[in-house]
Amino acid sequence: MELTAFDKELLNVLQGGIEFVHKPYETMANKLGVSEERVLNRLTELKKAGYVRKIGAFFNSDKLGYSGTLIAVKVMDEYLDEVAERINEYPEVTHNYQRRGEYALWFTFITDRPERQAQVLAEVKALPGVVSLMDLYSQKKYKIDVRFKLK
Amino acid sequence: MVISEVDKKIIRALQNDFPIVSEPYKAIAGEIGISEESLMQRLALMKEKGVLRKMGAVLRHVDVGFKANALVVWVVPEEIMDEVAQKMCAHPAVTHCYDRNTAPNWPYNFYTMIHGDSEEYCAKLVKQLSDETGIKEYELQFTEKEWKKTSMKYYME
Numbered sequence: 001m002e003l004t005a006f007d008k009e010l011l012n013v014l015q016g017g018i019e020f021v022h023k024p025y026e027t028m029a030n031k032l033g034v035s036e037e038r039v040l041n042r043l044t045e046l047k048k049a050g051y052v053r054k055i056g057a058f059f060n061s062d063k064l065g066y067s068g069t070l071i072a073v074k075v076m077d078e079y080l081d082e083v084a085e086r087i088n089e090y091p092e093v094t095h096n097y098q099r100r101g102e103y104a105l106w107f108t109f110i111t112d113r114p115e116r117q118a119q120v121l122a123e124v125k126a127l128p129g130v131v132s133l134m135d136l137y138s139q140k141k142y143k144i145d146v147r148f149k150l151k
Numbered sequence: 152m153v154i155s156e157v158d159k160k161i162i163r164a165l166q167n168d169f170p171i172v173s174e175p176y177k178a179i180a181g182e183i184g185i186s187e188e189s190l191m192q193r194l195a196l197m198k199e200k201g202v203l204r205k206m207g208a209v210l211r212h213v214d215v216g217f218k219a220n221a222l223v224v225w226v227v228p229e230e231i232m233d234e235v236a237q238k239m240c241a242h243p244a245v246t247h248c249y250d251r252n253t254a255p256n257w258p259y260n261f262y263t264m265i266h267g268d269s270e271e272y273c274a275k276l277v278k279q280l281s282d283e284t285g286i287k288e289y290e291l292q293f294t295e296k297e298w299k300k301t302s303m304k305y306y307m308e
Contacts, residue, residue, distance in 0.1 A: 003215065011208070011210060011215070015209075016207065017205055017206055017207040024176070025172075026173070053209045053210060054209050055168060055171065056168055056206070056302075057165035057169070057206050064154060065154070070262075088298055088299045092303075094299070094303050095299060098294070099292040100293045101290065105298075134254040134257055136251040136252060136254070137251060137252050140232075141248075143239075143246070143248040144246070147243070148216075
């Protein structure tokens with residue numbers, strides 16, 4: 001399924017935010033000059049086709065009593081897949097990416113229990129093939145605005 | 152903002168997929184057992200207080216054409232970091248911009264995520280950001296594989 005010009009407009013509007021109104025999709029439809037039904041039908045299809053990862057609320061973990069960090073892992077090539085899969089198993093790991101660089105795996109860890117983080121990091125460090133890891137804590141979040149403008 | 156028990160219910164209900172139906176807030180309010188009006192008011196307050204970062208959508212960016220994604224790590228002097236951040240954040244292709252602590256043999260203290268349709272585009276953008284800010288020490292780490300990307304599930308116990 002290819003994205004049409006309408007789809008791109010719709011996804012751009014959707015990424016801009018969902019309003020707190022009785023019929024938010026109707027509000028979007030009005031902006032796009034189409035019926036609410038068309039928006040609902042097409043969004044359902046786009047979600048099903050996998051273009052939309054998630055529609056919903058995105059919370060700020062810091063304000064909910066949780067704290068997040070980024071961990072970079074240096075790992076031997078032959079163990080890479082296995083280590084990545086083991087890291088994925090932790091529910092507190094929300095993102096896990098393989099990157100081209102000295103540290104091949106980068107994952108985010110969010111928890112409301114600091115002792116749990118220490119425990120998991122010790123476990124990851126002890127996995128076969130893991131050379132070292134860095135805990136890269138952030139204090140200033142200047143920007144988080146994940147929107148992809150489709151043309 | 153103090154997170155009440157009702158807020159926790161709201162957060163639990165909303166961290167899953169938002170329904171694609173005509174009256175989605177009404178559907179969720181019904182599940183939680185509060186009125187649609189109080190749900191919307193509470194969400195508006197959470198948004199105002201920064202507890203709710205956004206109510207919207209995230210795309211599978213690789214599938215919609217953003218095939219090249221890079222974490223760019225920079226060495227930025229502390230005293231000019233806010234100014235550098237402001238310049239970098241201004242660019243729409245920069246989706247994340249954070250400071251981070253350094254580590255042994257790892258002098259990078261400033262992180263940006265950038266996205267484009269090709270690695271060439273990303274490299275060019277990074278060069279431009281470097282020229283605009285005067286920050287010359289940096290490294291691009293292109294994404295090779297997404298192993299996991301989910302939203303955190305809060306208050307599950």
